[in-house]
Amino acid sequence: MRYVKAAAAAALACVLFSVPAFSQNNAVKIGVLDDMSGPYAENTGPGDVAAVRFAIADFGGSVLGKPIELVTADFQSKVDVGVGIAKRWYDDENVDMILGIPNSAIALALVRIAQEKNRIVMPTAAATSELTGKACTSHSIHWIYDTYGQTKTIVNAISKMGGDNSWFFVTVDYAFGLAVESDATSFIKAAGGKVAGSVRHPLNTADFSSYLLQAQASKAQGLMFANGGNDIITGVKQAAEFGLAKQGMKISAPLAQFPDIRGVGLKVAQGILISSPFYWDMTPEARAFTDRFTKVIGRPPSFIQAGTYGAVLHYLKAVQAAGTDEAKAVMAKMKELPINDFMTKNGKVREDGRVIRDMYLMQAKTPEESKGEWDLVKMVATVPGNEAFRPLSEGGCPLVGKVN
Incomplete structure (x- = not known):
């Protein structure tokens, strides 16, 4: 059924x-x-x-x-x-x-x-x-x-760009979004940054305007969408309507995938960093x-x-x-x-x-760089699996060290 x-x-x-x-x-x-x-x-x-x-x-x-x-x-x-x-x-x-x-x-x-x-x-x-x-x-x-590997790759890359390394989160309000925000926050603080604020939204939200106004008022350097799927597409599009990127805010969506980038469109998505273990043309x-x-x-x-x-x-x-x-x-x-x-x-x-595998830092292309409908991102860096994912000793898994 x-x-x-x-x-x-x-x-x-x-x-x-x-x-x-x-x-x-x-x-x-x-x-x-x-x-x-x-x-x-x-x-x-x-x-x-x-x-x-x-x-x-x-x-x-x-x-x-x-x-x-x-x-x-x-x-x-x-x-x-x-x-x-x-x-x-x-x-x-x-x-x-x-x-x-x-x-x-x-x-x-x-x-x-x-x-x-x-x-x-x-x-x-x-x-x-x-x-x-x-x-x-x-x-x-x-x-x-996982949320650890996705956020670590993005936060570390943006932190190296300079600025005050302050962040605002727009987070989907259930276990997934909370995990994205929690993992990202740990990397932000480890890099000497700070969290300027966060808001929670329901799954499949149609109107992000009130959340984006709070992000804008926070004066944060970075805006992270701690969500996925349709919420990324809607949120990033509306952030562009508010002109947040033009005002200097670095927008990221660690869980964005290629259909999401296409859904946003390269005119809006260009420059956004994503983390992925795969690209269809690699x-x-x-x-x-x-x-x-x-x-x-x-x-x-x-x-x-x-x-x-x-x-x-x-x-x-x-x-x-x-x-x-x-x-x-x-x-x-x-x-x-x-x-x-x-x-x-x-x-x-x-x-x-x-599963330990390499991850890739990728960036959405400009419309001029794209050679076709699905030519959406370019490779920026390879992150070896042992660097991308949480060390075994830090996760708290009760199986670690257990004798079978």
């Missing part, structure tokens, strides 16, 4: 991604719990499902002699709906692994549920760094990115995946959608290597095997479940 709000998204999901409704005990079953029609759908949703289908097909459609099955659902941006779907999948439909989950509150709940039920969860779309901190578990892997292999993805979805993948492909492929390799789909055995193999795909070279799953 799917839970979809918009008719267009429902049609796309049903036509392209229809899946078996019931589980088979002799199948390896993957669940994509995602935002199919809400504020994060462009960066996750149907594109995530397409990426999972590609990975399953590339693996051959079966593992250990069992068919690989896929189920999908839209959690409607509601924590209770998302948690309820996941419990039903684990309890009644024999789902072995759930991924996606572009909501940190749901992801934080599911890592505990997966551990209790001896299943696996890979919140590829959730951002909070708490997933590999105090909330880490033996049954979860944080595959793509290598021949990435371009080949992009061509394949674009034929189905109609545009290049976000970094979440690209990373989702790698997560499923690594999971299936681990099942094969373990000789079983039992969660503990598969988790052990996922941490043992190196990660190599079109997005990640020689990556690894750390003890706390954090």
Whole structure:
């Protein structure tokens, strides 16, 4: 059963991604719990499902002699709906692994549920760094990115530009946004800067004017949008209408992805710094995946959608290597095997479940620099994985140092 709000998204999901409704005990079953029609759908949703289908097909459609099955659902941006779907999948439909989950509150709940039920969860779309901190578990892997790595890259880059290094936050009011603000604040203070103020807004806000007026009044050097998806697009566009960048304020959106930059438009987005583990045009292999993805979805993948492909492929390799789909055995193999795909070279799953891979500081191009509709950013710097992500000793993960 799917839970979809918009008719267009429902049609796309049903036509392209229809899946078996019931589980088979002799199948390896993957669940994509995602935002199919809400504020994060462009960066996750149907594109995530397409990426999972590609990975399953590339693996051959079966593992250990069992068919690989896929189920999908839209959690409607509601924590209770998302948690309820996941419990039903684990309890009644024999789902072995759930991924996606572009909501940190749901992801934080599911890592505990997966551990209790001896299943696996890979919140590829959730951002909070708490997933590999105090909330880490033996049954979860944080595959793509997190609020620590995204904000560290951006704050350090802007701090080096000079000025008084003061910041104002416009933060979406739930676990994800609060984690972005918290992690960014620690880097700002470490660089000798200060937080001039912050405001909280509901998910999928249409009018940011009152928040931007407060940012303007703060006289802060930097404005950080601690949000994602549609909220980035709306907020950055309205900041331009207020002329904040022209007044000298450095605007950043650490969780912005390529569809967001396109949604804002280069005329407004030009110069904005983003942090990403992937760009669709970065290598021949990435371009080949992009061509394949674009034929189905109609545009290049976000970094979440690209990373989702790698997560499923690594999971299936681990099942094969373990000789079983039992969660503990598969988790052990996922941490043992190196990660190599079109997005990640020689990556690894750390003890706390954090995947370590290089990150890239990128900057939105000017309209004049762009050579096409999706030629949106340019590479500024590579940040090695061991520098981009939080040191193992600082996260507070209870698994660290534990004897198995």
